[in-house]
Amino acid sequence: MKFWISCAIALGGAIALAAILKNEYFFFAGYTVLMFIVLATAWNILGGYAGYVNFGTPAFFGLGAYTAAVLFKAFELPLALQIVAAATMSGLLGLGAGLLTLRLRGIFFAIATIALVVIMETLFINWRYAGGATGLQLLRPPPTAPFESYIKMLFVVMAALAVIAVAIARYIETSWLGRGLRAIRDSEEAAEASGVPTLKLKVFACTVSGALMGVAGAPMPMYLSFIEPASTFNLNYAIGALASPMIGGTAHYIGPVLGAILLASFQQIVTVTISNEVNVLVVGVMLVVFVVAAPDGILGLLKKIPWKRS
Amino acid sequence: MEALLKVREVSKHFGGFTALSQVSLEIGRGERFGLIGPNGSGKTTLINCISGALRNDGGSIEFDGAEISSLPAYQRTRRGIARSFQIPRPFTSMSVLENLVVPLEYVQHRGTLHIADTRAEALEILRTVGLQDKAQTQSNRLTQVELRKLELARAMAARPRLLISDESMAGLSGNEVDEVLAILRTLNEAGITIIMIEHIMQAVMRFSQRVVCLDAGRIICEGTPEAIVKNPDVQRAYLGA
Amino acid sequence: MEFSFDLLLEAVVFGVLLGCFYAAVSIGLSVSFGLLDVPHVAHPALIVFGSYCTWFVARYGLDPILAGVVLMPLFFLLGVAIYRFYYETFEKRGTEAGVRGIAFFFGVALIIEVGLILIFGVDQRTVEAAYIGKSLELGDMRIPLRFLVAFGVAVVLMAGLTLYLAKTFTGRAIKAVAQDEPALRLMGADPVRIKQWAFGIATATASLAGALLIVIGPVDPGLDRTYIGRTFSVVVLAGLGSMTGTLAAGLILGITESIVLMQFGASWAPAVAFGLLLLVLGVRPQGLFGR
Numbered sequence: 001m002k003f004w005i006s007c008a009i010a011l012g013g014a015i016a017l018a019a020i021l022k023n024e025y026f027f028f029a030g031y032t033v034l035m036f037i038v039l040a041t042a043w044n045i046l047g048g049y050a051g052y053v054n055f056g057t058p059a060f061f062g063l064g065a066y067t068a069a070v071l072f073k074a075f076e077l078p079l080a081l082q083i084v085a086a087a088t089m090s091g092l093l094g095l096g097a098g099l100l101t102l103r104l105r106g107i108f109f110a111i112a113t114i115a116l117v118v119i120m121e122t123l124f125i126n127w128r129y130a131g132g133a134t135g136l137q138l139l140r141p142p143p144t145a146p147f148e149s150y151i152k153m154l155f156v157v158m159a160a161l162a163v164i165a166v167a168i169a170r171y172i173e174t175s176w177l178g179r180g181l182r183a184i185r186d187s188e189e190a191a192e193a194s195g196v197p198t199l200k201l202k203v204f205a206c207t208v209s210g211a212l213m214g215v216a217g218a219p220m221p222m223y224l225s226f227i228e229p230a231s232t233f234n235l236n237y238a239i240g241a242l243a244s245p246m247i248g249g250t251a252h253y254i255g256p257v258l259g260a261i262l263l264a265s266f267q268q269i270v271t272v273t274i275s276n277e278v279n280v281l282v283v284g285v286m287l288v289v290f291v292v293a294a295p296d297g298i299l300g301l302l303k304k305i306p307w308k309r310s
Numbered sequence: 311m312e313a314l315l316k317v318r319e320v321s322k323h324f325g326g327f328t329a330l331s332q333v334s335l336e337i338g339r340g341e342r343f344g345l346i347g348p349n350g351s352g353k354t355t356l357i358n359c360i361s362g363a364l365r366n367d368g369g370s371i372e373f374d375g376a377e378i379s380s381l382p383a384y385q386r387t388r389r390g391i392a393r394s395f396q397i398p399r400p401f402t403s404m405s406v407l408e409n410l411v412v413p414l415e416y417v418q419h420r421g422t423l424h425i426a427d428t429r430a431e432a433l434e435i436l437r438t439v440g441l442q443d444k445a446q447t448q449s450n451r452l453t454q455v456e457l458r459k460l461e462l463a464r465a466m467a468a469r470p471r472l473l474i475s476d477e478s479m480a481g482l483s484g485n486e487v488d489e490v491l492a493i494l495r496t497l498n499e500a501g502i503t504i505i506m507i508e509h510i511m512q513a514v515m516r517f518s519q520r521v522v523c524l525d526a527g528r529i530i531c532e533g534t535p536e537a538i539v540k541n542p543d544v545q546r547a548y549l550g551a
Numbered sequence: 552m553e554f555s556f557d558l559l560l561e562a563v564v565f566g567v568l569l570g571c572f573y574a575a576v577s578i579g580l581s582v583s584f585g586l587l588d589v590p591h592v593a594h595p596a597l598i599v600f601g602s603y604c605t606w607f608v609a610r611y612g613l614d615p616i617l618a619g620v621v622l623m624p625l626f627f628l629l630g631v632a633i634y635r636f637y638y639e640t641f642e643k644r645g646t647e648a649g650v651r652g653i654a655f656f657f658g659v660a661l662i663i664e665v666g667l668i669l670i671f672g673v674d675q676r677t678v679e680a681a682y683i684g685k686s687l688e689l690g691d692m693r694i695p696l697r698f699l700v701a702f703g704v705a706v707v708l709m710a711g712l713t714l715y716l717a718k719t720f721t722g723r724a725i726k727a728v729a730q731d732e733p734a735l736r737l738m739g740a741d742p743v744r745i746k747q748w749a750f751g752i753a754t755a756t757a758s759l760a761g762a763l764l765i766v767i768g769p770v771d772p773g774l775d776r777t778y779i780g781r782t783f784s785v786v787v788l789a790g791l792g793s794m795t796g797t798l799a800a801g802l803i804l805g806i807t808e809s810i811v812l813m814q815f816g817a818s819w820a821p822a823v824a825f826g827l828l829l830l831v832l833g834v835r836p837q838g839l840f841g842r
Contacts (some may be wrong), residue, residue, distance in 0.1 A: 019803045024524045047819050053653045055592075100833050106812050107590040110653055111783045112832055115323075115825035118780060124820040133818075176415045177406075185650075186401040189363060195387040195417035195468055235776070239661065251403070277668045284661035501839075 003170065007163045014159035018152040028157040031223060033264040034158040035216050039237060040244035041165040042212035042255035046205045047242065048250030049178060051185030052106050053057040054206075056097075056113030057213055057241040058233040059120040060090040064214025065232050068131050072138060079157065083218040090214020091207050098206035103199060107147035135228025138221050154219050162257075165212050169253040172208070181205055213241070239280065240264065243287045248297030258298055314339045314370075314503050315360070316470060321526075329355040331527040332369065335473075337505065342498055343509045344518030344535070351524040353507050354396060357474050361393045362386040363422055364521075373472070388417055392470035396477045400449035406460060407432050407445040413467040432467065439463045439493055455486055458470055462493065473497060474505045479513055486514055486521035515539065524545035525545065561692050562809040568694070570805020572763060574798045575705030576778065577785035579756035584783075585791040586729040587746050587753075589637060590653045593660040595778035597754060600663050601626065601761020606676045615706055619762025623755040626805045630754025633659075633804055634747045658663040660775060667772035673770035683766065701763045708759055712752070712796045725749040729792055731779040777821060784828035790838030800840060803827075 018027070039057060046052050064086035071077040071085050093116070101112040125133045140150055147153035172178050180201050183191035192198045221227040240263055248259025263283060270279040294301055311537050312534060322330040330352045335483040338481055347353050358364040362383030371379045378386055390412075393448055401409050410432035419428060436442040439459040444452065449460060458478050475494060479487045491513060498504050508514045514521060515535040523531040523538060525547040532540055575649040576598060583591045592719040611686065641652045677683075682696040727735050728745045735742055739747060764770060764778075785804055789796030808823045 020683060036532075040839065047650060051650050053650050053657075054440055055657070060783040091346070100829070104832060104836055106649065107584075108787070108832055110590070110592070110837065111779075111787075112829060115829050116778060118825045119822055119829075122819065125818055174396035179412055180416060182403055183401050186400040186403050190395060190399040190401065190464070191412070192383040193361060193363065193393055194464060195384050196412065197382070197384045198381070242654065242657065246650075277665050280661060281669065284658045284665060288662065289654060290759035291651050295651055306806075 003167075007167065011156075011159055012164055014156050018147065019158050025153055027149075027151045027270050028067055029265075031155050031158050032268065033261055034155070034162045034259040035220075036240050036264040037162045037257050038158070038165045038216040038242060039213055039241040039251065040113075040143070040248070041169045041215065041259040042209045043241040043257045044245040044250055044253070045169055045172060045212070046179050046202075048124065048245050048255070049173060049181040049185065050202055050205050052102065052202065052206075053110045053242070054113045054209065055110055055242070056116040058118035058235065058237045060093060060114070060210040060213035060282065061217035061237050062117075062120055062124070062229075062232040063093055064090045064217030065220040065227060066124055066130055068218040069136055069138060069216070069227045072221065073129075073136065073247065075143070079222060083220075084163070086214040087211040088219035090216075091197055091211030093214075094207040094210020095203060098108075098203035099286040102202040102206060105268075117223070117233055117238070124232075127128045131228060133229060135226060136221075138225050138227065140222055140225055150222070150254075154223055157276075158221060159268070160214055165215070166253055166257060167258075168208065170211070172205075173253055179202070179205075236267075236276075236280075239283060240267070243283050247286055247290045247297055249297030251297055255297050255299045262298075292302075312339060313337065313375060314341075316370075316372040317356075317360065318370045318372070320356070320359055320366045320371060321360055321435070322352075322364060322367050329527050330359065330366070333402070333524070333527070333529055334369075335529065336524055337503060339471075339503055340498070340501055340544040341503050342504045342517055342519045343503070344492075344514040344522065345505060346509075346511075346514055346538070347524035347542075349545070350526075352527040353524055354476060355527075356524070357393060357476055357505070357507065360386075361391055361474060384416070387468050387470075388411070390469075390471035391474070392465040392468040392472070392506035394458075394465045394476055394478050394481070396480070398454075398457035398461045400452070400457060400460055400464075402450040404447075404449060405446050405492060406436065406441055406449050409449050409460060409464055410435055413464055417468045435463050435466050438466070438496070440489070444453035454481055458482065458490070462490065466497065470502060472503045472505070476507050477509065478506075479508060479510055491517055511539075554756075557691055558813055559680060559810070562813040563806055564692060564694065565698070566806030566809030567802060568698045568805070569809060570699075570802035571702050571705045571709075571798070571803050572767060573762060573781055573785055574709045574801025575756075576781040577759040577789075577801060578709055578794070579753040579760065580782045581752055581789065581792070581794060581797045582712075582725070582753040582756075582837040585786050585789070585793070585797075587634075587749055588729075589634070589656075589750065590652065591656055591753075592779065593656040593663065594753075594757065595775040595782055596660040596663040596760045597626075597629075597759050598764060598782075599758040599772065599775045600667065601758040601772060602765040602774075603671060603676065603761075603772075604758070605665055605679055605765055611679045612681055615766050616680075616700070616759075616762050619759040621711060622758040622762075626758035627755040628750040630751035630757075631747050632746060633754065635748035638746070664772050664775055671772065673771060673773075673839070675771045676765065677769045678689065678765050680766065697766050701767050704759070704763060709794070712756065715752075716794060719807045721745070721748060728793075780821070780824035780828065783819060784824045784831070787828055787836075788831045788838050790841030793838070793840035796838060796840035 043054060043057060046054055067086045067089040068082035071082055097116055101109045124130055130136060143150040143153040180196045182194050184198050188198055230297030244263050245256040249255025267279050290297060313336040317333060319332045319334055320330055323334055345353050359366040362381060366379055370377055373389060395415055411428045414428040433442060433445060433481050436445055439462055441459050441463060444456060462478055479490050487510060494504055506514060508519055508542060518535055521535050521538045522529055523544045530543045530547060531541045578596045581589060583589050594737060604622050605615050605618045609615045682700045685696045686693040687696055687699060717727055724740055724745050728742045732742050785797060785800045789798035804827060806818055811823050812820045
């Protein structure tokens, strides 16, 4: 119950901010942070819970974005349906990629996910209807009432998506599904011997993870009024989706949220004031430091502090 | 005793190396069966083929009248074959109790998606192996002996009809060996067929009704414990030519 | 789509030269990932690092390939240090090639790539040598000399490493530790020291591979991303742990890429390595000569 109240507060807060704040920059930045929350949460379902590292976040994210863009260009589909379509396409990609490669060891799956990004990017570079290498310009429709500004609407939409993503992650984590995934991560052989259908569960996690990443990408074309392959299939999405949970903590659904808020905010500040390269360098160093010294992430460190004195 | 498990001409190759060569055996319901052989003779490979961790390259494996060679391991577990691992593989992020909840949920209660009161059942099983006091301990903090008991308990939680104990007693002291033997006996008395792989000869001989000896992937002898011990081929396999 | 036999022949010849180069570039990964099971996604980044080191040293007048050779001992030590750290932090505690190990090497690759950008900038770097810029004419074909030189060095490197692994005591110990670590321990050898040594050698090859890379063409910090597909597809296609397989796989990749480049153009070429990788993983994951 506490969880749902927090969600309601978060969503309500987002709507309130949209009503009150005038400075649009906040909503641009906020949108990015919320988007990384969705990506990090999605990544963690397969990476944190089941232990299979996905380097291919941009493939799922980009496919979602392009699905939305192409459907908008062809049918002027409303945003809500774009999101559903994106979830379906990226979910199917997760299903297919999962069936193909999740039988193999984790490192092979990880490398295969890199392959996905290159293949997706190559496909869209060569597809003229979707804009090819130069990209596609899109004219935004007016924002649906009661929003007066499109970016504020996208901000609230992304906040809702973040809440949904975290709720899904929480459900998986606390249910028998989560226990099975953790068993796979701890010892796949023993899990299989204990009756856990390891392949099915892994493919399930990969499908859900992919679908959520697609959902994170769907509003992007509307956000930018533009889409093109190089920036859509950008490595930064892979880094953010992987580093956020590894730094925040992979065992609990709050970890990716914490990590994403930290990294996305940090990225906004450093990229603007110093450079994107320094941002990536710091993230890289933090990733290595946490993986080596604090494997349970920030959440793990917080747990070690004696909060209660008995 | 009708056969519960029929292994017919099973072979397994790893590249050019033949780990198992046309192994055949039959195990009856409720039987206590011992599997011995020197290191590298193929005992664990055979167990892996039976439990589904590996796919056999040739031959057939029938369990309870049905061919299972093409089934993935988790489905064989659901049909009633459980095994413990030679080197314990606990679910390290979980408590001892939770380790048992996994097979209970996935083997027993999968019809009901919501968690039944598996925790009480898990505690019962822990009591049988003497680990009830460690229920809340994280499984990566257990001693070697406790880990081996957990392996057994986890296999028991799958409520098997055939339980394969893969060197559950390695490294245990005399008393501890007796403890584990007693647990296995109780399970057998409740009707569970048991295959025991062990190096501790006196344990195998005390426990088994029938013993098979493997060497270099082939069965070299089959019979009662007394007959096996006296067999010259067996002695040669263990002590060298 | 025109089909010309001459063009095809040229593509194949080019592909053979390129393929041998790819094999040499991947051989370090064949050892570190194929034999030692280390999820070394930072191997291509180390190669690019090697390219930049070569560039740096070559500015003092040294021939680039010689520079690559001279740097090998330093890279060897770097490799030993990396493996030691990896072993102490991850393998010893049993997490091995799990999430943490993979994430660790990903982080290292990132740090190297971005570090190079910060130090050297994003512009491409090239080197100069007597054989760069000239071509050999063979009938109708013009083969750039630098490719022939790279091909030659690649062959020597691979032959050297294969002989080392087959004939010397340490080399055979390395192959043994990949196959049967407990047996090696029983013989009194320390598996960790052997693996450390092997990883050092693998990293040393990255130095020479980096030199070849910058000889063949301009280098920029993002090049590691192109080569991660190529090196891993070669190693997986070869079959983990097979040195001869690495050569065969490299040739297959080189020739396929060359033909695709000829027929479909440069925009499809990057996908070849990855497409090949996915194909192998889907159809025959143990590769051609897998153990």
